[in-house]
Amino acid sequence: MTIGIFDSGIGGLSILQALRALMPAQDYIYLADSAYAPYGERDAEYVLTRSRTCVQALLDEGCGMIVIACNTATALAGRALRNEYPVLPIVGIEPAIKPAAALTRNGHVGVLATQGTLASSKFLTLLDAVKAAKPQVHIHPFAPHGLALAIETQDAAQIERLSSAACQAMLGTPSGMGCDTVVLGCTHYPLIRAVLASKLGTGVQLIDPADAVAQQARQLLPDALKLRAGSGTLMLRSTGDLASLSAAIARYAA
Numbered sequence: 001m002t003i004g005i006f007d008s009g010i011g012g013l014s015i016l017q018a019l020r021a022l023m024p025a026q027d028y029i030y031l032a033d034s035a036y037a038p039y040g041e042r043d044a045e046y047v048l049t050r051s052r053t054c055v056q057a058l059l060d061e062g063c064g065m066i067v068i069a070c071n072t073a074t075a076l077a078g079r080a081l082r083n084e085y086p087v088l089p090i091v092g093i094e095p096a097i098k099p100a101a102a103l104t105r106n107g108h109v110g111v112l113a114t115q116g117t118l119a120s121s122k123f124l125t126l127l128d129a130v131k132a133a134k135p136q137v138h139i140h141p142f143a144p145h146g147l148a149l150a151i152e153t154q155d156a157a158q159i160e161r162l163s164s165a166a167c168q169a170m171l172g173t174p175s176g177m178g179c180d181t182v183v184l185g186c187t188h189y190p191l192i193r194a195v196l197a198s199k200l201g202t203g204v205q206l207i208d209p210a211d212a213v214a215q216q217a218r219q220l221l222p223d224a225l226k227l228r229a230g231s232g233t234l235m236l237r238s239t240g241d242l243a244s245l246s247a248a249i250a251r252y253a254a
């Protein structure tokens with residue numbers, strides 16, 4: 001039995017790395033839906049259809065657990081997938097605004113995520129809950145249009161331009177008080193963590209929930225996988241170019 005992971009592309013590698021660090025004995029299949037990326041600026045129906053296709057492809061290969069390594073797919077398809085596969089352990093990811101609201105010192109938390117995630121009812125419900133629990137904390141969501149695609153295609157000039165604009169938005173909120181805590185709410189963004197950190201400066205902490213997702217996956221591990229020992233395998237699948245996925249693994253998740 002294998003753990004299946006999917007994302008619209010290479011973003012989920014930040015999650016794969018955390019999973020393999022925590023559970024090195026497990027076998028993994030990573031599926032990048034690169035021919036259909038990005039998801040973040042598509043409608044819910046598109047993301048749901050693609051997510052269903054990815055889950056089915058992973059199940060066809062014998063996966064006994066699914067990790068949706070994509071905030072957008074979790075937000076727009078997570079609930080439907082759980083209803084459609086009630087006994088399959090499915091782990092999703094959401095922007096970590098709850099821990100960020102507990103960590104901020106100046107009360108300003110930024111959230112970088114795709115348009116699809118930020119507009120989803122799942123995110124809006126989470127936002128309301130965090131606001132109700134911590135009314136003194138201001139949450140500043142921002143969707144850097146095109147940034148996931150730029151990371152996916154390794155377009156350095158676009159990454160530079162779009163990440164600068166995103167960081168400016170995080171540092172110059174309408175109240176004039178910059179965010180001291182920024183949530184990486186799209187799994188592509190941790191891949192350019194160093195770029196974002198250098199633009200935001202050392203006073204800003206970046207929150208990436210990859211380790212928490214891996215912990216949750218370990219908790220949901222089916223019994224058949226719990227006692228595994230040895231060194232796990234990784235198989236790569238892509239609806240796009242497998243060579244670019246392999247290159248991205250070497251760069252980001254070696």
Ligand code: DGL
Pocket residue numbers: 007008009011012037038039040041069070071072073114117148149185186187188
């Ligand atoms: N990596 C994905 C996420 O976490 C989506 C990026 C995209 O395809 O737009 O939201």
